[in-house]
Amino acid sequence: MLEFDQVSKSYPGGFVALDRVSFKLEKGEMAFLTGHSGAGKSTLLKLISLIERPSVGRVLINEVDLSRIRRPHIPYVRRDIGIIFQNHRLLMNHTVFDNVALPLVIEGFSGKDMVKRVHAALDKVGLLDKVRCLPQTLSGGEQQRVGIARAVVNKPPLLLADEPTGNLDPDLSKDIMRVFEAFNQVGVSVLVATHDLGLVARMKYRTLTLKQGKMINDGLLQYQEDPL
Amino acid sequence: MSILFSGRASSGASAHKISLGRRFVMFWVNHVRQALFSLGELWRTPSASILTIGVLGVSLTLPATLHLLVKNVQQVSDSFTQAAEISLFIKDGTDDRQINSLLKILQADNDIARVTHISKQQALDEFADVSGFGSALTYLTDNPLPDVLLVLPKNTSAGSARQLLERLSKERIVEFGKLDIDWLTRLDAIVSLLRQAVLVIAVLLLGAVLLIIGNTIRLSIMSKKDEIEVMKLVGATDAFIQRPFLYSGVWFGVFGGLLAFLIVEAMLWWLQGAIGSVTSLYDSEFRLMAFSVTEFFSLMLLAVLLGLTGSYLSVRRHISAIEPTGP
Ligand SMILES: Nc1ncnc2c1ncn2[C@@H]1O[C@H](COP(=O)(O)OP(=O)(O)OP(=O)(O)O)[C@@H](O)[C@H]1O
Ligand SMILES: [Mg+2]
Numbered sequence: 001m002l003e004f005d006q007v008s009k010s011y012p013g014g015f016v017a018l019d020r021v022s023f024k025l026e027k028g029e030m031a032f033l034t035g036h037s038g039a040g041k042s043t044l045l046k047l048i049s050l051i052e053r054p055s056v057g058r059v060l061i062n063e064v065d066l067s068r069i070r071r072p073h074i075p076y077v078r079r080d081i082g083i084i085f086q087n088h089r090l091l092m093n094h095t096v097f098d099n100v101a102l103p104l105v106i107e108g109f110s111g112k113d114m115v116k117r118v119h120a121a122l123d124k125v126g127l128l129d130k131v132r133c134l135p136q137t138l139s140g141g142e143q144q145r146v147g148i149a150r151a152v153v154n155k156p157p158l159l160l161a162d163e164p165t166g167n168l169d170p171d172l173s174k175d176i177m178r179v180f181e182a183f184n185q186v187g188v189s190v191l192v193a194t195h196d197l198g199l200v201a202r203m204k205y206r207t208l209t210l211k212q213g214k215m216i217n218d219g220l221l222q223y224q225e226d227p228l
Numbered sequence: 229m230s231i232l233f234s235g236r237a238s239s240g241a242s243a244h245k246i247s248l249g250r251r252f253v254m255f256w257v258n259h260v261r262q263a264l265f266s267l268g269e270l271w272r273t274p275s276a277s278i279l280t281i282g283v284l285g286v287s288l289t290l291p292a293t294l295h296l297l298v299k300n301v302q303q304v305s306d307s308f309t310q311a312a313e314i315s316l317f318i319k320d321g322t323d324d325r326q327i328n329s330l331l332k333i334l335q336a337d338n339d340i341a342r343v344t345h346i347s348k349q350q351a352l353d354e355f356a357d358v359s360g361f362g363s364a365l366t367y368l369t370d371n372p373l374p375d376v377l378l379v380l381p382k383n384t385s386a387g388s389a390r391q392l393l394e395r396l397s398k399e400r401i402v403e404f405g406k407l408d409i410d411w412l413t414r415l416d417a418i419v420s421l422l423r424q425a426v427l428v429i430a431v432l433l434l435g436a437v438l439l440i441i442g443n444t445i446r447l448s449i450m451s452k453k454d455e456i457e458v459m460k461l462v463g464a465t466d467a468f469i470q471r472p473f474l475y476s477g478v479w480f481g482v483f484g485g486l487l488a489f490l491i492v493e494a495m496l497w498w499l500q501g502a503i504g505s506v507t508s509l510y511d512s513e514f515r516l517m518a519f520s521v522t523e524f525f526s527l528m529l530l531a532v533l534l535g536l537t538g539s540y541l542s543v544r545r546h547i548s549a550i551e552p553t554g555p
Contacts, residue, residue: 049461051552061232072465073231079463080233089458103462110254150462157233 001027001189002048002158007057009043009213017043019213020057025191027157030184032200033193035210041193042086044210045160048191049083050074061158079107082151084161088143090135096122096146097131103154121149124179140167148176152183159183161192165199173199266475273448280444280480285487287437288531291430292492292519294423300517301419314393317403318375326401327375334379339392344378351376374403434534441480441538445473449546457552470543477539478532485531489524 002025009018017040025031033041046052047059050066059066061077069077090099100118101109109117122128125145135143144167151159161180165173177192177199184190194200200207209217270277318327327345334343346354351373356362379396381389389407397405449456459469500516519527 051461062234064232069231075460075463075465076231077463078461080230083461085461089454089461091455091458102459102464106459106462106464106468110258 001025001029001062002191003058003060004044004047005058005060007047007054007059009040009047009052010055016213018047018054018210021210021213021215022057023208023215023218025189027189028184028187029206030180030190031192031206031208032203033191033208033210034195034197034200037195038212039210040213041210042162043213045083045162045191045193048158048160049081050077075106079103079154080156080158082154082156082159084144084147084151084159084164086162086166088135088147090143090146090150092135094134095131096127096133096135096138099135099146100149100153103150107154117153118149121153122146124152124182125149126175141169141172144168145176148179152179155188157188159188159190161190161194163194164192165194165196170199177203262471263475263478266472267479269448269472270476270479276444276447277480280441281483281487283440284437284480284484284531284534285491287430287433288484288488288527288534289491290426290433292488292527293495294426294430295523296492296496296517296519298419298423301415303517304415313408314379314381314389314396315406315408316377316379316396316399317406318377319401319403320374322375322401327377330399330401331377334377334396339382339388340379341382342380346376346378348373348375437534438538438541441477441535442542444480445476445539445542446546448476449473449543449550453550456547456550460550461552466547469547473543473547474536474539477535477537479535480539481532481535482528484535485528488531489519489527493518 004021004023007018007021008016010016021040021044033044035041043052047054047066048061050069053067066077091102097118100121101114104114104117119128119131122131125148127142127145127149130138130142130146135146138146144164148161148164151161159180164180165176168176173196180190180192181203204220206219207217208215331343331345334340348371352365352371355373356365379392381392383389393405393407396402456469496516496518503516
């Protein structure tokens with residue numbers, strides 16, 4: 001469903017963040033994306049969510065080359081992709097409810113239907129009691145979870161997460177991974193970028209490893225023999 | 229509408245089975261809600277909003293005042309068409325018989341609506357009455373005032389009245405004729421000159437207003453840059469993000485228009501006092517005309533259009549320029 005075909009990305013100034021990366025993610029598949037800081041994980045996710053465009057190569061979703069998506073259509077593509085951002089990116093002066101409801105409001109939902117969905121999403125990340133809070137009054141981990149609720153609230157078929165467990169303790173990290181697993185089990189394709197190699201190894205999912213922009217591993221990661 | 233996932237069922241409210249009528253109602257409910265929300269946003273940055281509204285209001289005051297000025301001058305000119313009355317001063321020493329025969333000729337004239345004879349004596353009596361020189365005048369041995377024929381032309385336009393004046397002035401017993409309309413044509417000329425000058429200034433001012441509204445909206449967009457980025461990241465179209473800013477522009481227009489209206493009304497109220505004391509001296513019924521209902525709504529419409537255009541120009545440039553920088 002998601003396919004990278006010899007994709008390279010160099011940023012203005014000539015820095016090569018991704019170097020001829022190719023891989024495929026099937027519908028309903030869950031995979032991890034690991035690598036050192038600066039390896040290009042976020043860059044790879046940005047190419048999928050059309051925040052950046054590849055310098056060379058093609059990114060395809062369901063056989064549609066993303067380079068064919070013109071600017072006015074980008075919002076509609078993003079509605080199909082749930083994105084969890086490395087730095088949460090919440091609206092700080094709006095309540096948790098408003099933050100989570102945003103993707104629904106954009107799509108024209110309102111009333112009871114919207115409330116029901118928002119509550120369901122917050123329930124999944126265990127934040128139902130914080131509906132009326134402002135993000136500032138939440139801990140880093142709670143803010144992260146609000147971001148997750150927002151990403152899944154409109155049930156996107158593809159879920160991208162960038163360091164979703166960066167601020168969470170091991171127990172909570174595991175819970176969040178369970179949430180992703182649960183989504184995966186209902187057919188959502190999930191791609192999670194993370195540093196947390198221990199967690200990755202324990203979860204036994206396909207793992208893509210980047211090193212200085214190159215894909216150096218694609219498959220199960222053995223924690224003991226660290227490839228990095 | 230899903231571009232990449234053709235089978236995706238739940239893409240937005242349109243996919244849900246909501247009746248057309250209900251969606252129509254929801255459409256308006258949403259707009260009203262967003263309009264009120266933008267009003268609240270203005271309230272949150274009071275100084276910038278008040279400044280913008282003030283500039284808009286004051287700038288609209290000029291064309292609005294001009295319009296009322298022209299309207300009132302028009303009223304003055306209309307009420308003075310009766311002033312296209314020709315006074316024929318009769319040569320001194322003309323006897324009554326000659327005057328009466330001229331009077332008869334004029335009464336038969338096709339171009340003349342009415343002729344009145346004011347004799348020397350009537351004129352003197354009236355003068356004594358009005359001027360208060362009554363007793364002093366009795367010391368005059370001779371009546372210095374001439375006989376006067378007041379001629380009201382059938383066609384009261386300035387041009388034809390002047391032609392008639394020329395013709396009548398040639399009568400043998402007429403010393404000279406006088407038409408009190410020159411000042412009116414001059415006034416008309418001055419007003420139309422004024423009108424053009426102010427029109428140019430008004431256009432320049434309204435241009436400046438567009439820029440100022442655009443700038444206020446730009447600042448407001450900049451201060452919400454992060455929020456806009458997030459909205460774009462979760463799939464908001466530019467149109468969706470623009471809407472609250474466009475509503476702000478509309479509100480600027482509404483309040484600016486009301487402000488202009490109030491300023492002009494205050495000005496009228498103040499002038500009415502001054503004009504009242506002058507016109508009462510002249511026994512005139514002249515009253516300043518204020519805005520009619522249509523004029524009020526035209527003013528408001530102009531103001532709202534200005535606000536909307538200003539914010540639209542700004543929004544189009546600045547919102548598409550904001551690009552999110554990713555996860
Ligand atoms: N907008 C940009 N302009 C220039 N260089 C950039 C830009 N964004 C990222 N880079 C560079 O690209 C490289 C890869 O960045 P990226 O954010 O993809 O790393 P990452 O794997 O997500 O790291 P981390 O784990 O720290 O989040 C980095 O060296 C970074 O300096
Ligand atoms: Mg990153």
